[in-house]
Amino acid sequence: MTFQVSKEDGLYYRQTLFDQARRVVIKVGSAVLTNENGLDYAIISHIARQVSFLQSTGREIILVSSGAVAAGRKRLGVEKTPHEELRIKQALAATGQGLLMQAYEQAFAEYTQPVAQVLLTHADLSHRRRYLNVRNTVRTLFEFGVVPIINENDTVSAEELRFSDNDTLGALMTNMIGADMFIILTDVDSLYTGHPSEDPEACPIYTVARITREVENMAGHSTSILGTGGMMAKIRAAKMVAASGGCSFIGPGRHPHILQALFSGELVGTFFLPTKGTITRRKHWIAYVLKPQGAVVVDDGARRALLEQGKSLLPSGIVEVQGSFAVGAPVHCLDRTGTVIAAGLSNYTAADIERIKGRKTQEIVDILGHKDADEVIHRDNLVVLGSGEGA
Numbered sequence: 565m566t567f568q569v570s571k572e573d574g575l576y577y578r579q580t581l582f583d584q585a586r587r588v589v590i591k592v593g594s595a596v597l598t599n600e601n602g603l604d605y606a607i608i609s610h611i612a613r614q615v616s617f618l619q620s621t622g623r624e625i626i627l628v629s630s631g632a633v634a635a636g637r638k639r640l641g642v643e644k645t646p647h648e649e650l651r652i653k654q655a656l657a658a659t660g661q662g663l664l665m666q667a668y669e670q671a672f673a674e675y676t677q678p679v680a681q682v683l684l685t686h687a688d689l690s691h692r693r694r695y696l697n698v699r700n701t702v703r704t705l706f707e708f709g710v711v712p713i714i715n716e717n718d719t720v721s722a723e724e725l726r727f728s729d730n731d732t733l734g735a736l737m738t739n740m741i742g743a744d745m746f747i748i749l750t751d752v753d754s755l756y757t758g759h760p761s762e763d764p765e766a767c768p769i770y771t772v773a774r775i776t777r778e779v780e781n782m783a784g785h786s787t788s789i790l791g792t793g794g795m796m797a798k799i800r801a802a803k804m805v806a807a808s809g810g811c812s813f814i815g816p817g818r819h820p821h822i823l824q825a826l827f828s829g830e831l832v833g834t835f836f837l838p839t840k841g842t843i844t845r846r847k848h849w850i851a852y853v854l855k856p857q858g859a860v861v862v863d864d865g866a867r868r869a870l871l872e873q874g875k876s877l878l879p880s881g882i883v884e885v886q887g888s889f890a891v892g893a894p895v896h897c898l899d900r901t902g903t904v905i906a907a908g909l910s911n912y913t914a915a916d917i918e919r920i921k922g923r924k925t926q927e928i929v930d931i932l933g934h935k936d937a938d939e940v941i942h943r944d945n946l947v948v949l950g951s952g953e954g955a
């Protein structure tokens with residue numbers, strides 16, 4: 565299996581990279597934080613102890629915590645239904661978030677560790693200024709020695725503008741603050757080769773060197789009873805972090821000493837190494853934070869130019885435009901099979917691309933009566949996402 569490294573190499577990477585990690589994002593799932601009685605105070609207390617210890621070693625820690633909906637559900641006695649309305653979830657989150665923070669405040673107080681609540685919506689990260697504001701606040705909290713506890717602001721997040729899960733939110737925070745490590749604590753010991761409760765032959769993976777299609781396919785669609793994102797969201801999140809040069813870990817959040825075990829280099833859970841040839845934070849923001857407002861389908865020549873030659877996208881390589889978008893909008897580039905191969909910011913509106921697609925750069929002025937740029941997407945604003953062949 566090409567995506568893995570040997571146990572010995574994996575151990576070496578863990579010891580070195582955990583030792584070097586100064587900024588760490590730790591995401592804890594609902595499946596870890598809650599039990600049949602609501603919030604699991606014993607687990608929250610273990611997390612507070614371990615995070616306070618890491619903080620005392622001079623590291624800066626962000627906690628991304630789920631659990632508001634699950635805690636609110638228990639508090640109000642609302643049973644989970646298959647297609648629960650968003651407004652119900654939002655009301656449960658509003659009820660549970662206070663309980664969650666109260667539990668953290670108390671648990672961290674044992675270690676005189678101050679904490680802060682930060683609730684975010686996707687819109688907060690997709691506007692560059694708001695994104696920078698959040699980053700400044702988090703940095704200031706670090707200066708004060710505070711552990712920020714982040715969750716999605718579920719009460720105001722509209723369905724189409726959600727992060728979709730806290731694994732994604734955690735990966736975006738990791739990149740935003742330039743953390744070296746993203747730790748995902750969940751209710752399984754590690755990533756398994758197949759869904760552990762459906763595939764009796766599934767075995768644990770220790771180190772993933774590269775997140776290939778094979779690795780992505782290991783994740784089953786289902787989540788635990790309480791979770792939202794499932795393993796698929798965790799692998800996607802690890803891929804985002806790897807692309808900007810960080811490491812990720814997926815492991816058992818109920819293990820009372822999991823963070824100590826990890827930082828002393830024990831072989832637990834699944835460790836994802838950074839990908840070589842990483843992208844800048846700005847490009848990461850373009851590719852992963854912004855939601856695409858449309859797409860352009862490119863021909864085989866343009867596909868090669870983007871994937872193999874690091875070129876900009878010219879109108880001549882475009883065969884189709886999808887959606888309606890304005891100048892500067894984030895768009896996806898698809899190959900002829902419909903696979904997303906790149907993301908970027910468009911220099912032209914969808915309507916203008918419709919008119920100049922397949923035409924030479926020199927013809928743009930004659931067709932549109934103006935020319936804002938030679939390229940539809942300049943390579944400075946373009947991020948290659950994969951070849952669609954196991955990348």
Ligand SMILES: Nc1ncnc2c1ncn2[C@@H]1O[C@H](COP(=O)(O)OP(=O)(O)O)[C@@H](O)[C@H]1O
Nearest residue numbers: 593594595750756758784787788791793794795
């Ligand atoms: N290949 C796999 N390896 C491990 N767990 C998997 C796999 N595929 C699917 N899962 C499921 O993912 C669940 C963890 O995700 P989730 O329920 O969203 O937890 P959390 O609340 O921690 O985010 C596990 O309980 C398991 O049911």
Ligand SMILES: N[C@@H](CCC(=O)OP(=O)(O)O)C(=O)O
Nearest residue numbers: 594631632633729730792793
């Ligand atoms: N924001 C939601 C959690 C959403 C979520 O991603 O949950 P999970 O899959 O348990 O990490 C809450 O606080 O309940």
